[in-house]
Amino acid sequence: MSPSLFPQLEPLLGNVNKPIQYVGGEVNAITTPWESARLRWALLYPDAYEVGSPNQGVQILYEVLNEQPEILAERAYAVWPDLDALMREAQVPAFTVDGHRSLADFDVIGVSLSTELGYTNMLNTIDLAGLPLRAADRRDEHPLVIVGGHAAFNPEPIAPFIDAAVIGDGEEAVLAVSKLILAWQDAGRPGGRTGLLAQLSASGVVYVPGMYEVSYGDDGHIERVVPNASGVPWQVAKHTLLDLDEWPYPKAPVVPVTETVHERMSVEIFRGCTRGCRFCQAGMITRPVRERSAATVAKMVDSGLDKTGFAEVGMLSLSSADHSEIGKLASGLADRYEGTQTSLSLPSTRVDAFNVELAKELSRNGRRSGLTFAPEGGSERLRKVINKTVSEEDLIRTVSAAYESGWRHVKLYFMCGLPTETDEDVLQIARLAKAVIDRGREISGRRDIRCTVSIGGFVPKPHTPFQWAGQLSAEETDHRLRILREEIRSDRSYAKAIGFRYHDGKPGIIEGLLARGDRRVAEVIEEVWAQGGRFDGWSEHFSYDRWAQAADKVFADTPVSLEWFTERERTLPEVLPWGHLDSGLDADWLWQDWQDALSEDEVGDCRWTPCSACGVCDQMDTLIQVGPHDQSAEEWDESIAARSLDPVARAGTNG
Amino acid sequence: MAKRVPPNEAQPVVQRLRCRYTKTGRMRFASHRDFQRSLERAIRRADVPIAYSGGFSPRPRISYANAAPTGAASHAEYIELGLRTAVDPQLLTEVVSRALPDGFDIVEAIPAGGGKLADQLHVSHWQLELFGSEPAELDSALAVLLAARPVVFTRITKSGRKDVDLSSAWVSHTVSSGSTAPGQTCAILRVVVQHQIPAVRPDDILSVLVERTDLDPPTTALITRLAQGPLRESSGFPGDPLARDKDVDEQAFGSAAADPPT
Known part of the structure; x- marks a missing residue:
């Protein structure tokens, strides 16, 4: 039995900010009786509730696990420093928001890592749970800490703190892990914790860092990564979920009481992307493209809205307008929800006039949000380097369509610090923005046309062609942002029309350290945590100096440094820290793509040009799954059937 | 370029319901805005025919009065709902309470009899x-x-x-x-x-x-x-702010659902 900690927690909640985030009890929250399960997962999102709660990964696994008869899953989030301090004083351990049980009472703590900047929060939560930080110090009675999510594709910087990592899609993986643990329980827990980890490792379902030895050369480079026991696989491959129509999760998303970062329901319309943008880790590690059919999406939207009462639905994917049935889906949904105060959005779109058509269709019903386009690179040359195949003409055509359709404000997203980038490439962003404003003024005949330019710092990520690239220093990034800002501001006729949003280069350097680091970075993370580092994704909590000082301290008298991990360009023979984790991408293909980038050669999308042999489909035995989807016209008609527009009615007459 | 015409017209309100709701248990930690968000979603979940305002961002016609602070429980919070179709008030309390998180409950609903709700508090x-x-x-x-x-x-x-x-x-x-x-x-x-x-x-x-x-x-x-x-001078305690609405309701002989106000 694990008692609820709520009675101890409740007196503390009167003295913290936004206490509602800690109490659970939301619509669609699941509380499975503790005793009814034999295997218990705590799903931890190591950031605040308002960020973690809308996370699709956690919501999916929460349902998938709770549907299993012998398994329960509860959710947990990082607590803010105000509650953290009160909990430590009152000796209340880290808890789940569903049953308010101590995380230490679960069998598995599954940590969802969307970003590397959650590492200090993960450490803090493990500590607040009363567990030893390092996996090697944890004993049989302690839960396993298993991480997943995009950052888990290189878990080496957190290797000493975790027991295992799931690489790739989690749906089937958590069930496979659960099955192995249940079988181990049935067999009388042979070998205890170590025995279980050995079995998990041998199965290939998860990567168990503790079963690998990493050795380093005098120059600081990794010499070898080798299994330290027999039966441990040399490589661990990612999981790829096929047939998304069979996995329509989340079916009943939790409806937060408090405000969160996404005040809407999301339906994932496809997973994966093969546009081939070379900077994009998500696009590289989630291949191949697997679509949900329009009929399944329409059903998920309908039943999800019924179960949640959300007023907005976002159709989620890495490039939503690329769905093979998007036109049909957009107009079908717009028709169905006309007059119901339900708004529809495509959060991730590309530079394409077709997109404006879609946005127009989806918003004919009501509220219009701004339109965002992402050319990513300021110059035509740079866009070839990153394989973002958008010409200036495309961009102008697209914004023209937007202004013609009545939008007066467009947002443009770019990156700074891309490989081969020069000051001149960055200054091109200002020229583009001015051209966009000119076009808008010309079409609308008005002066109140606006364009917001947002700049993100580029961080090279593992399993991408840019994994070998040197990262631009924070100073150089700040310099380029400064000259761009001056260029935009210098011309008074545009100064007010163009908004400029950016962040300084320092957080990107730390993200870069954590993204491409190896096991030696773990001590830096622990030191930063010990010095009070928390919520590193929040500018008001992030401290570059704390990270830089920790890195200096840990790397003193070693051949490596913060710069070594971030600014240094890697060579082909170098053993990469994540080399033994198989994302399915062929190493030679990745290197060739990096060379193509340097020679400004573009690569096509395998959905409509020939396969470029990235290796994923062969390696993972998977296939692109795109439409037209084989379903009857009746099935589509039924899934998109109009809702009764006066549902009083449903309450009134049936009641 | 044509000027965009707001796509929505305000929906006429045919019934106003004054409701008392409670905020108990864990939901006492909800702020006023948290309740508002939950109520709007519950109303959609329960298919209540709430009337929406017009314009580019239609809002449901709900007025809130004098909410209790975050952390305080309450047996006596009040709202007024503007509906585009008349409903049975009793049924409304049941379906909306069911659609709200545990801890929030609509416990009474009475057709508004006139005057302002806030003036009774x-x-x-x-x-x-x-x-x-x-x-x-x-x-x-x-x-x-x-x-x-x-x-x-x-x-x-x-x-x-x-x-x-x-x-x-x-x-x-x-x-x-x-x-x-x-x-x-x-x-x-x-x-x-x-x-x-x-x-x-x-x-x-x-x-x-x-x-x-x-x-x-x-x-x-x-x-x-x-x-x-309202302060009842005789007892020194608050009286029922819906008393006047209830009187009107009784005089009308029964529920407004059967006989929507014209």
Whole structure:
């Protein structure tokens, strides 16, 4: 039995900010009786509730696990420093928001890592749970800490703190892990914790860092990564979920009481992307493209809205307008929800006039949000380097369509610090923005046309062609942002029309350290945590100096440094820290793509040009799954059937 | 370029329902905006025919009155719903309560009889359960506090610092022993305070008490609004703010659902 900690927690909640985030009890929250399960997962999102709660990964696994008869899953989030301090004083351990049980009472703590900047929060939560930080110090009675999510594709910087990592899609993986643990329980827990980890490792379902030895050369480079026991696989491959129509999760998303970062329901319309943008880790590690059919999406939207009462639905994917049935889906949904105060959005779109058509269709019903386009690179040359195949003409055509359709404000997203980038490439962003404003003024005949330019710092990520690239220093990034800002501001006729949003280069350097680091970075993370580092994704909590000082301290008298991990360009023979984790991408293909980038050669999308042999489909035995989807016209008609527009009615007459 | 015409017209309201709702258990930690968000979603989940305003961002016609602060429970919160089709008020309380998170419940709904709901909310009856405090200490602390009137404290508001006189809002109080927590006994303060601007909130009463008297801070304070409404001079307690609506409703012989106002 694990008692609820709520009675101890409740007196503390009167003295913290936004206490509602800690109490659970939301619509669609699941509380499975503790005793009814034999295997218990705590799903931890190591950031605040308002960020973690809308996370699709956690919501999916929460349902998938709770549907299993012998398994329960509860959710947990990082607590803010105000509650953290009160909990430590009152000796209340880290808890789940569903049953308010101590995380230490679960069998598995599954940590969802969307970003590397959650590492200090993960450490803090493990500590607040009363567990030893390092996996090697944890004993049989302690839960396993298993991480997943995009950052888990290189878990080496957190290797000493975790027991295992799931690489790739989690749906089937958590069930496979659960099955192995249940079988181990049935067999009388042979070998205890170590025995279980050995079995998990041998199965290939998860990567168990503790079963690998990493050795380093005098120059600081990794010499070898080798299994330290027999039966441990040399490589661990990612999981790829096929047939998304069979996995329509989340079916009943939790409806937060408090405000969160996404005040809407999301339906994932496809997973994966093969546009081939070379900077994009998500696009590289989630291949191949697997679509949900329009009929399944329409059903998920309908039943999800019924179960949640959300007023907005976002159709989620890495490039939503690329769905093979998007036109049909957009107009079908717009028709169905006309007059119901339900708004529809495509959060991730590309530079394409077709997109404006879609946005127009989806918003004919009501509220219009701004339109965002992402050319990513300021110059035509740079866009070839990153394989973002958008010409200036495309961009102008697209914004023209937007202004013609009545939008007066467009947002443009770019990156700074891309490989081969020069000051001149960055200054091109200002020229583009001015051209966009000119076009808008010309079409609308008005002066109140606006364009917001947002700049993100580029961080090279593992399993991408840019994994070998040197990262631009924070100073150089700040310099380029400064000259761009001056260029935009210098011309008074545009100064007010163009908004400029950016962040300084320092957080990107730390993200870069954590993204491409190896096991030696773990001590830096622990030191930063010990010095009070928390919520590193929040500018008001992030401290570059704390990270830089920790890195200096840990790397003193070693051949490596913060710069070594971030600014240094890697060579082909170098053993990469994540080399033994198989994302399915062929190493030679990745290197060739990096060379193509340097020679400004573009690569096509395998959905409509020939396969470029990235290796994923062969390696993972998977296939692109795109439409037209084989379903009857009746099935589509039924899934998109109009809702009764006066549902009083449903309450009134049936009641 | 054509100017965009707002795609939505305001929907006419054919029935106004005044509702009392409660905020108890864990939901006492919800802020007013948290309740608002939950209610709007519950209304959509329950398919209540709420009327929407017009324009580019239509809003459901819901008015909120004098919400209890975050952390305080309440048996007496009030809202008014504008509906585009008349419904059975009793049915509405059931379906919306079911669609709300546990802890939020619509407990009555009455067709509005006229006047403004806010005009009926003059005083609140608060209960403060002070765990760890004895009734005798509380009694003497209150005597000390209220002996020297006015009892002025400073509140930081959006428009700067404002002096608030606690005693001017103070109508009456009682002290007793007991608690709503099983197996625990503590001092309970029940106090009727008048609504004024800036308001005297129950947590103000507690902090002024702890600050100005010998009362030790309670280990936990559980604050509950028992009632709010017009001051009934006869009893010194709040009356039912929906009483007038109920009278009108009765005179109309039955539910408005059968006979929507024209």
